Amino acid sequence: xxxxxxxxxxxxxxxxxxxxxxxxxxxxxxxxxxxxxxxxxxxxxxxxxxxxxxxxxxxxxxxxxxxxxxxxxxxxxxxxxxxxxxxxxxxxxxxxxxxxxxxxxxxxxxxxxxxxxxxxxxxxxxxxxxxxxxxxxxxxxxxxxxxxxxxxxxxxxxxxxxxxxxxxxxxxxxxxxxxxxxxxxxxxxxxxxxxxxxxxxxxxxxxxxxxxxxxxxxxxxxxxxxxxxxxxxxxxxxxxxxxxxxxxxxxxxxx
Amino acid sequence: xxxxxxxxxxxxxxxxxxxxxxxxxxxxxxxxxxxxxxxxxxxxxxxxxxxxxxxxxxxxxxxxxxxxxxxxxxxxxxxxxxxxxxxxxxxxxxxxxxxxxxxxxxxxxxxxxxxxxxxxxxxxxxxxxxxxxxxxxxxxxxxxxxxxxxxxxxxxxxxxxxxxxxxxxxxxxxxxxxxxxxxxxxxxxxxxxxxxxxxxxxxxxxxxxxxxxxxxxxxxxxxxxxxxxxxxxxxxxxxxxxxxxxxxxxxxxxx
Ligand SMILES: [Mg+2]
Ligand SMILES: [Mg+2]
Numbered sequence: 001x002x003x004x005x006x007x008x009x010x011x012x013x014x015x016x017x018x019x020x021x022x023x024x025x026x027x028x029x030x031x032x033x034x035x036x037x038x039x040x041x042x043x044x045x046x047x048x049x050x051x052x053x054x055x056x057x058x059x060x061x062x063x064x065x066x067x068x069x070x071x072x073x074x075x076x077x078x079x080x081x082x083x084x085x086x087x088x089x090x091x092x093x094x095x096x097x098x099x100x101x102x103x104x105x106x107x108x109x110x111x112x113x114x115x116x117x118x119x120x121x122x123x124x125x126x127x128x129x130x131x132x133x134x135x136x137x138x139x140x141x142x143x144x145x146x147x148x149x150x151x152x153x154x155x156x157x158x159x160x161x162x163x164x165x166x167x168x169x170x171x172x173x174x175x176x177x178x179x180x181x182x183x184x185x186x187x188x189x190x191x192x193x194x195x196x197x198x199x200x201x202x203x204x205x206x207x208x209x210x211x212x213x214x215x216x217x218x219x220x221x222x223x224x225x226x227x228x229x230x231x232x233x234x235x236x237x238x239x240x241x242x243x244x245x246x247x248x249x250x251x252x253x254x255x
Numbered sequence: 256x257x258x259x260x261x262x263x264x265x266x267x268x269x270x271x272x273x274x275x276x277x278x279x280x281x282x283x284x285x286x287x288x289x290x291x292x293x294x295x296x297x298x299x300x301x302x303x304x305x306x307x308x309x310x311x312x313x314x315x316x317x318x319x320x321x322x323x324x325x326x327x328x329x330x331x332x333x334x335x336x337x338x339x340x341x342x343x344x345x346x347x348x349x350x351x352x353x354x355x356x357x358x359x360x361x362x363x364x365x366x367x368x369x370x371x372x373x374x375x376x377x378x379x380x381x382x383x384x385x386x387x388x389x390x391x392x393x394x395x396x397x398x399x400x401x402x403x404x405x406x407x408x409x410x411x412x413x414x415x416x417x418x419x420x421x422x423x424x425x426x427x428x429x430x431x432x433x434x435x436x437x438x439x440x441x442x443x444x445x446x447x448x449x450x451x452x453x454x455x456x457x458x459x460x461x462x463x464x465x466x467x468x469x470x471x472x473x474x475x476x477x478x479x480x481x482x483x484x485x486x487x488x489x490x491x492x493x494x495x496x497x498x499x500x501x502x503x504x505x506x507x508x509x510x
Contacts, residue, residue, distance in 0.1 A: 026494055028306075046489060085487070232437075236284050
């Protein structure tokens with residue numbers, strides 16, 4: 001059976017790759033990674049929000065430092081992103097959605113600059129305020145900081161999901177709202193995947209999905225889902241350098 | 256006014272970037288480019304289809320070579336993509352959609368290997384067959400080859416769009432079907448952006464959008480749209496190395 005890799009070449013031109021010629025006038029896209037002082041972000045220029053944000057947390061980083069005040073900070077446009085693909089404060093105005101942090105501001109209390117960087121709009125996505133950003137999701141963020149205070153290292157990957165649903169016609173659809181002139185996508189859900197290294201160097205993994213809607217005040221463990229579910233839906237692979245068999249606990253009761 | 260770039264750092268830890276530590280256990284994603292003999296593809300692991308495919312065409316490449324037959328080739332899975340994020344032939348079965356080429360098979364008639372590579376499922380997206388893939392879209396592909404036969408170089412960028420629509424509730428939504436067990440996205444539209452260099456070294460640009468539905472048999476020029484419309488919707492920027500003021504014609508009547 002022939003595959004592209006093994007196909008014999010009965011060609012009129014030599015079988016050399018043509019890459020240099022093809023991209024002579026530029027790549028349509030490549031540059032989507034942004035490194036900030038204390039988090040790394042992959043930007044999705046189509047949805048105008050991040051694909052994922054990755055943080056490394058320790059007890060030091062989440063400890064409050066006098067004079068570093070979240071209340072003094074303002075959300076600003078990420079001018080490193082082309083204006084065609086950038087979200088603005090105006091996009092959120094009147095939308096009914098909060099500018100929800102992906103890397104949480106309070107995770108970076110050790111440095112004014114690091115906390116300021118979490119206010120870049122590339123690090124936000126439209127979140128339901130009451131019952132979600134200000135409640136259930138905030139509880140999850142607080143829990144993450146508690147874990148950071150009680151372990152050696154915590155890696156947190158956070159991002160949006162656009163989950164499909166079956167409709168009455170029997171077909172399955174992805175449907176999400178977009179807001180503002182720049183059509184900023186409103187994710188249907190958000191994920192958070194925690195890699196926790198304790199003082200003994202043992203690893204635990206916890207993976208959460210929450211729907212972007214007002215949620216009842218229930219235990220965080222109700223939002224644990226298999227890692228593979230998130231990896232498939234988000235198009236990502238988490239902490240690949242750690243063999244899945246080497247975790248001490250995966251999605252054990254969280255709190 | 257303070258911005259993250261200029262913020263003074265009243266920090267308890269040195270303001271050094273933490274990137275190496277953050278990605279210690281791997282990036283959630285980075286690797287989405289694929290170079291084949293005669294086209295380059297950016298893969299979207301979330302939608303299980305390409306973001307864009309870029310080709311470079313000349314008269315030689317689109318000329319039929321005896322013995323290279325499209326009819327002998329079969330669509331195959333792209334095993335370079337993780338199975339969580341890969342589309343399969345089974346996903347398309349019974350969906351009612353064609354496996355539509357993005358880089359068209361007949362654009363690569365000069366080499367059996369190059370044509371075979373266009374049959375990788377990463378280079379396909381679900382397309383309406385009758386009235387679209389087999390008709391209007393096919394006409395556009397044939398037109399591209401005619402342009403390649405009559406010019407020095409043609410660069411073609413092709414990809415899916417997921418365009419928003421206003422609904423009766425006054426809000427705007429993106430909605431698209433997904434097919435098969437791997438939830439392969441069915442784009443609402445497709446784009447094709449042509450950069451045409453004639454024998455004198457002058458550049459023309461033509462940018463087309465077609466809805467993924469049965470279309471009437473009308474002239475291709477009806478599907479011309481401003482480049483910026485595609486760049487905004489797709490999250491891409493085309494042929495950035497060519498100043499937009501240096502084009503001889505942009506979206507002049509096509510055929
Ligand atoms: Mg928040
Ligand atoms: Mg086709």
